[in-house]
Structures are given as C-alpha cells and as structure tokens.
C-alpha cells in the first residue's frame with residue numbers, strides 16, 4: 142500500500158501528506174500502551190487560508206511542529222506531528238493557517254473532538270478521559286464547547302407557554318431555576334438562583350416580542366417568579382399547577398397534622414408508632430402504593446384517626462379543582478372545597494385555604510391553560526446522574542448545558 146492509499150484509508154488530513162509512521166511502545170509503569178506517531182507534512186504550492194480573514198495565499202511565513210491527538214488507530218493512541226504553518230496574509234500579515242480538520246486552539250482533531258463529545262453523552266467525563274488517555278479538564282472542555290455550539294443560542298421562536306421550577310444545587314443551600322416549554326418539555330434556560338433578578342436574563346434573551354407572545358406561565362405559588370413574569374410578559378396569565386400545590390399541602394397540612402396527632406398519643410403507644418411511621422404512606426398517591434399490606438395499614442390509620450382522614454380525603458378532592466375545564470366550574474369546585482376545609486376546624490387546613498384564596502386567580506387560570514410544571518418530577522433523577530457524570534457544580538455553566546442536552550424536548 143502506498144502512503145497516499147494509507148492516508149486515504151485513514152480518512153486523510155486535507156492539505157497534508159504522510160511522512161514517517163511509527164509504532165511506539167510506551168513503557169509507563171502505570172499505563173503501558175502502544176502509540177502510533179504520524180508525521181504530517183504540509184503539501185507545497187497549495188493555496189492556504191488565513192485564519193483571521195479567510196484570504197487565500199500560497200505564501201508561508203513560517204511553521205513549527207505541533208503534536209495533535211487524533212482518533213485511535215486499531216485501539217492505539219494516535220499522535221500527529223503536524224507542520225503547522227503561518228501564512229503571509231496580504232491583509233493581516235503573519236497568521237495561522239485555517240485547517241478544516243483542526244480547530245485553531247485545539248490539540249485534538251475535529252473528528253476526535255466529535256467522538257469525545259458523543260461519548261460524553263453516555264459516560265462520565267472521567268471514563269471518557271481514561272478511554273482516550275486524555276486529561277479530565279481537556280475532555281470536559283471539548284464536551285462543553287460541543288454542547289455550547291449545539292444548544293446556543295436557544296431557539297425560542299414560537300414559544301407561547303412557559304413552565305418554571307427550581308431545584309437545589311447543593312443540599313438546599315444554593316438553588317437554580319429551570320424554564321421549559323411545557324408542551325415539549327424542552328429545557329429552554331437554566332440559571333443560578335431563584336429570585337426575580339435571577340430569572341431576568343431569560344426574559345432579556347426572549348426579547349420584547351417574545352415576551353409579548355407568552356400567553357401562560359406555570360409555576361409554584363410559593364416561588365418568587367410571579368412578580369417578574371407579570372412585569373416582563375404583559376399578555377401572560379400566571380398558572381399555579383397542581384403538582385406544587387399538592388406538595389405544599391402534603392408538607393404544611395398532612396405532615397403537620399400527622400405530627401400533632403402523634404404527639405397526642407401516649408409515649409411508646411402502638412398508635413403513636415403507627416402514625417409516626419406513616420409519613421410516606423400519607424403523602425404518596427394511593428394508586429402508587431403497590432403493596433397490599435401498605436394499603437391495609439393506611440386504611441386502618443385513617444379509620445382510627447378522624448383528623449388524618451379529613452386532611453387525607455381533602456387532598457384527593459383538591460384534584461377536582463384542577464380537573465375542571467372552565468374557570469366557573471373550577472370556582473364552584475373551590476367554593477365547595479373551601480367550605481369543607483373551614484368546617485373541619487383544623488387550623489392547618491384553614492391556614493392553607495387562606496393561602497390558596499390569595500392565589501385564586503392563578504389556580505382558576507389552570508382551567509383555561511391546563512399546564513403543569515411537574516418538571517422536577519422527571520428531572521430530579523436525571524440531575525443526580527448528571528451531577529455524578531459531570532462532577533457536580535464546579536462548573537455551573539457546563540452542568541446546566543448537560544441538563545439542557547438531557548431535555549431536548551419530545552419533538553422539534
């Protein structure tokens with residue numbers, strides 16, 4: 142086989158031809174391996190492109206040898222010794238030659254970078270680095286650049302609805318906000334923090350026309366997003382989704398009543414033990430309880446405790462408000478529910494009802510715009526996996542890009 146044929150077989154390096162090709166045994170005690178060293182010589186007399194202005198010229202100013210990594214050949218780490226030229230550009234003076242298969246500042250070929258980025262979608266950065274015999278930082282940088290190119294700027298054309306949610310970045314100390322398109326579940330934006338100011342960059346990116354196009358935004362009624370959305374999106378209705386309301390209800394009503402009821406039982410009594418151990422059963426959706434004995438346990442508990450029975454039944458009935466498809470029907474549903482809550486005389490229920498009535502417009506708006514955030518329902522696990530793969534938040538920008546890549550939307 143001639144060198145030209147060999148070069149073609151390997152995919153070639155445009156503008157270059159093969160010099161020496163060597164197989165080198167590296168007897169590093171930690172990592173003995175074999176490498177292929179390929180010398181690449183610049184073809185003479187061809188036009189070269191200035192990396193600064195794109196001008197074509199045949200004039201070489203000077204050149205030096207650079208070591209560049211390429212895809213492994215037959216599982217051997219492959220290093221290219223490349224004659225990297227500076228052209229004598231008539232416009233710019235001495236400038237680096239632009240090479241289609243090699244990025245200006247990169248020490249790996251474009252095809253190796255593409256392979257690294259593809260693997261980083263499946264494996265932790267550490268594994269990809271060890272597979273190719275590259276540094277962790279180098280692999281992360283390559284993956285980050287590829288994600289940035291693929292995902293930015295985010296395509297926000299035609300977006301009319303938004304869902305906003307927050308998640309804890311570091312054990313509840315730092316938070317991040319996720320903004321998604323609820324119809325496709327595509328994550329549009331992620332930023333650190335959860336205040337009005339923190340989410341403003343998203344609306345700046347959306348621009349005045351984009352903001353005016355937004356018709357509805359789903360969010361948690363406890364969050365700090367409402368005021369900012371009202372200020373930025375003049376035509377948007379704020380929608381409080383069921384997922385968050387029922388989470389709040391679980392925390393502030395069911396769990397609080399459960400603790401109180403446990404406190405009323407004698408120390409070490411079986412009733413106290415039963416109530417104390419039922420947190421999960423009471424908060425979980427009944428249809429998601431799989432074990433027959435857990436259902437029996439729940440039913441026994443509810444039959445024995447009137448207060449718990451009341452708050453449990455009202456939790457289920459809360460759903461009815463979100464099932465309605467007209468604001469009038471939802472309002473009727475709410476009035477009925479509110480009366481029952483007041484009649485119960487349970488303080489936590491009455492407090493919760495007060496909170497809901499202050500957010501009533503956003504609750505009724507759901508009938509017209511049946512959105513739900515519930516993003517975190519499906520996201521939390523994925524975020525945990527990405528945390529492990531990308532080594533947490535040392536680089537928040539990279540971490541957020543990984544999350545966006547994991548939620549590309551279910552169409553389009």
Ligand SMILES: [Zn+2]
Nearest residue numbers: 191194230233
């Ligand atoms: Zn130039």
